[in-house]
Amino acid sequence: MSEVVLQDVAKHYGTAVAVENMTLRIADGELVSLLGPSGCGKTTTLRMIGGFVDATKGRISVGGRDVTGLPPSRRNMGFVFQNYALFPHMTVAQNVAFGLEMRKVNKVDAARRVREALTRVRLSQYADRLPKQMSGGQQQRVALARALVIEPDVLLLDEPLSNLDASLRQEMKLEIRQLQQSLGLTTVFVTHDQDEAMSTSDRMVLMYNGKVEQVGAPDQMYTQPRSAFAAGFLGIPNLLRGRLSTDHTSFVTEAGPVLRLAGHQPVVGGAYLALRPEVVSLSTGAPTGDVNALPGRVEVMTFHGAVVEYQITTEAGPRITARATAPNLGGPAPMPQGSRVWAQWSPQAGVIVSEH
Ligand SMILES: Nc1ncnc2c1ncn2[C@@H]1O[C@H](COP(=O)(O)OP(=O)(O)O)[C@@H](O)[C@H]1O
Ligand SMILES: [Mg+2]
Known part of the structure; x- marks a missing residue:
């Protein structure tokens, strides 16, 4: 079980408040999107869940385990960034294998898991290419395979589609949702695009100025906005x-x-x-x-x-x-x-x- 719970989490930078009083429960297997305009605190929230940013206050737990003080490497989460962040000098397979090497998975198992992850994102033919020999959509699928191969408890996606053109965005959106559902993976998806959030999420968290404005299922948010x-x-x-x-x-x-x-x-x-x-x-x-x-x-x-x-x-x-x-x-x-x-x-x- 990997229910994610944020209890009164905040992030302050000096006197500036990036995120305030964030309390949120994400159910095991649920896809929750963090939606809101630029600067409202989406990335900061996601990075606190991932352990890349320390919370100023509050607690974060995953599957009942308090992870608040733990570094990213001890949280077992997969992360996909907007700009792919692939290692340019490594092949697709080496990029995907990276997290397994860090975890000292033996070579035979690692090779099998890399193959499986690449098959899952429909890139098994591309294992030996370099990132620069791939399209933007393919690179983002490599990033997704790299996040999935470690069998994460939680998948964190920060605007993963925003560098892709419209038709690819549509395709990748469906692909991410299908993968997430078939794996039953607890997922937090950051986006500033309401349409993207509505069409992928079980629930949406609308943020404004570092605070939660409204939480609900997409249809509920659309038919019953609060403000x-x-x-x-x-x-x-x-x-x-x-x-x-x-x-x-x-x-x-x-x-x-x-x-x-x-x-x-x-x-x-x-x-x-x-x-x-x-x-x-x-x-x-x-x-x-x-x-x-x-x-x-x-x-x-x-x-x-x-x-x-x-x-x-x-x-x-x-x-x-x-x-x-x-x-x-x-x-x-x-x-x-x-x-x-x-x-x-x-x-x-x-x-x-x-x-x-
Ligand atoms: N390292 C940092 N130092 C100071 N302020 C920051 C830092 N990171 C983010 N912020 C501020 O926190 C607020 C929220 O940022 P962010 O979480 O990146 O928003 P979003 O992802 O919703 O666009 C913004 O006002 C931003 O300027
Ligand atoms: Mg952001």
Whole structure:
């Protein structure tokens, strides 16, 4: 079992706080991503787990064993860096064998394990190449094999995909997730890309300014963001500023319109109504029935394959992003720039989020 527990962990550099009061439990076999903007403390957290950075305070344990004071070599963790960090003068096989040599594994066993690790990342044909003779994606798979060959208790990945181009990133993302699941490997995956975090993780830890902002499964994070920051970072562009009415049945936007709400809404101070773009539909005629509707005008229409995205300026104030199914997949006919439309959504569709 390799459950990872961080208990009130912090890292200070002089008076600067890189990570503060981090408490987190990562279950055995779980993939948890650390997500957030540059400088929020993701790498520092990962390096404290790996033992490359000493925690200023707090405890870290793996499988019930306190590892807080232990050096990286005694934590049995595999690490993959953004820039691969392969030894340039060593072959692929020698790179992968390195950790086994350090652990004094005998040559016969080491050779077998290197072969297995290279097969696992589909590089068995490349054992004798040098890193510079490999593509970026292949080099990153060597780095992955090098991390896996030691049979780590925990796999730590620091933005492993960010040096790869978009299609390779997609492919590697799936490959890492499949490997991680088939090995049942407890994994911490650092990324600043919400899409990457959503599509690979069992749970996501959204960080901001050295602190945990919100933790949850991807669908939960997307449908129930807690704050305007979380909503914005998780790709929800519609954040209408305002306040809850005293009877909690409507939301009074700063820009003017009063919008109907349904269901339980938490009471917060300064607030925003977060509306996911796919819950907003557009029509050319005035809507009827139990909906919120704002009249407006299409400013921008962009095609994204299966969906069409619209930017609507509403006469009553806020700008709204709406996402519709593409016309050829059964969605509405395109509404070009300048079209007069109604943006509408049901009272259940909005989520009230806190200012911060
Ligand atoms: N060795 C260091 N000395 C001083 N400050 C550091 C050091 N490493 C990181 N920091 C600071 O700690 C904060 C978090 O950094 P980091 O963990 O690298 O963020 P992220 O990986 O989320 O981009 C940043 O403000 C960064 O400048
Ligand atoms: Mg970083």
